[in-house]
Each structure stands twice: as C-alpha cells, then as structure tokens.
Amino acid sequence: MANALQPSALDQLFGAARTYNEWSDSPVDDSVIRELYDLLKWGPTSANSSPARFVWVRTPERKAALAALAAEANRPKILAAPVTVIVGNDLNFPELMPKLFPARGEMMKQIFLAPGVTEVTAMRNGSMQGGYMILAARALGLDCGPMSGFDNAGVDKAFFAGTRIQSNFICNLGYGKPNTLFPRNPRLTFDEACRFE
Ligand SMILES: Cc1cc2nc3c(=O)[nH]c(=O)nc-3n(C[C@H](O)[C@H](O)[C@H](O)COP(=O)(O)O)c2cc1C
Numbered sequence: 270m271a272n273a274l275q276p277s278a279l280d281q282l283f284g285a286a287r288t289y290n291e292w293s294d295s296p297v298d299d300s301v302i303r304e305l306y307d308l309l310k311w312g313p314t315s316a317n318s319s320p321a322r323f324v325w326v327r328t329p330e331r332k333a334a335l336a337a338l339a340a341e342a343n344r345p346k347i348l349a350a351p352v353t354v355i356v357g358n359d360l361n362f363p364e365l366m367p368k369l370f371p372a373r374g375e376m377m378k379q380i381f382l383a384p385g386v387t388e389v390t391a392m393r394n395g396s397m398q399g400g401y402m403i404l405a406a407r408a409l410g411l412d413c414g415p416m417s418g419f420d421n422a423g424v425d426k427a428f429f430a431g432t433r434i435q436s437n438f439i440c441n442l443g444y445g446k447p448n449t450l451f452p453r454n455p456r457l458t459f460d461e462a463c464r465f466e
Pocket of ligand 1: 286288289415417419438
C-alpha cells in the first residue's frame with residue numbers, strides 16, 4: 270500500500286495550487302512537456318481508451334492563431350504563456366481499442382462505436398485526461414491556466430482539420446506570476462457536496 274504524499278506535495282497539487290493569469294518569461298523545455306505526457310498517460314480511462322489528444326502550441330504564429338479564436342479577455346493570457354495546450358477528444362478513438370485493450374479490443378471497439386456512446390465516452394475520458402494533465406503539470410512544478418472561453422469549431426478547423434478530433438478545453442502552462450492571482454474563491458464544504466450512505 271502506498272503512503273499518503275507529504276503535506277507540501279498535497280499543497281503543490283491542490284491546497285496552494287492556483288489558476289494563473291499572467292506568466293513569467295521562463296520557458297518550458299520540450300523535454301518537460303514530454304515528461305508531462307509520460308505521467309498523465311497513466312491516468313485511468315474506460316477500458317484504457319485514452320481518447321484525449323494534445324497539441325502543445327508554442328510558436329508565435331500558432332499562438333497568434335489560437336489567441337485570435339479565444340475570448341478577448343483570454344487572448345493576452347495565451348500570448349504570454351510559454352505553452353498553451355489544446356486538449357481534444359478523438360472521436361476515432363474506438364479504432365485503437367485492439368492496441369489499447371488487447372484482451373477484448375475488438376469487443377470494446379464495437380461497444381464504443383455504438384450511436385451516442387462514442388461521444389459521451391470521449392468527453393468523459395478526455396476530460397479526465399485533461400484533469401490528469403493539470404495535476405501532472407503541477408507535480409512537475411508547472412503552473413496551469415485552464416480555459417474554455419474560445420471558439421471550439423474555429424479551433425477544430427485551425428488545429429484538427431482532416432481529423433475527428435474535437436477541442437475540449439485549452440490550458441496555459443508555464444511559471445505563473447503569483448502577484449496577479451485573483452482572490453481564491455470558496456469551495457463547497459464536504460457537507461455541501463458529499464454524503465455517506
Ligand atoms: C474547464 C475550465 C474552463 C475555464 N475557462 C476559463 C476561461 O475561459 N477564462 C479564464 O480566465 N478562466 C477560466 N477558467 C479558470 C477558472 O475560473 C479557475 O480555474 C477557477 O476559478 C479556480 O481558480 P483557482 O484555481 O485559482 O482556485 C477555467 C477553468 C476550467 C477548469
């Protein structure tokens with residue numbers, strides 16, 4: 270059985286972790302992004318379906334293209350962050366089930382191809398993988414700024430043309446400026462959000 274993480278590690282992932290709006294000039298090396306993917310990929314998904322796809326946008330040209338498709342308030346955040354990742358869901362994910370779930374790949378492929386099941390499975394598991402991405406980034410010492418204020422159809426056209434990948438959310442990554450954080454908003458208490466049965 271694994272031990273609970275040290276309080277400082279829990280704080281880095283949750284208690285002291287914030288959503289950043291402004292970014293220092295410190296770059297994020299491609300090797301850190303690869304390390305980040307190699308952590309988040311281990312997070313569980315339905316039958317190991319792993320429907321999320323990630324585009325790590327870091328060139329000025331592609332940053333500008335992405336920012337142009339974002340809500341006005343989100344544009345400067347995208348332009349200033351060293352990396353903005355587009356988290357998408359690949360609706361073709363069932364095709365990879367024989368590789369990802371060898372024991373019952375063909376069966377799971379057919380289940381996930383059923384009408385309505387593809388989309389809901391992709392959104393459920395792709396969003397979970399997006400959450401794993403945020404926690405993996407924090408675990409590696411990166412700061413995050415997730416955002417959904419952008420034109421999904423426009424981003425799909427500009428970044429996922431010729432595929433069945435649909436953008437879910439985007440997330441700025443880098444080293445945030447703590448002096449520009451908004452005040453922390455309250456969370457629901459245990460009794461407000463949970464119950465035992
Ligand atoms: C899926 C998602 C979409 C969000 N969209 C936006 C956005 O479009 N623009 C923005 O400035 N913040 C956005 N946020 C940031 C949230 O407002 C922020 O994470 C939340 O208030 C918690 O802040 P905290 O982590 O500092 O406590 C988004 C966050 C998530 C997870």
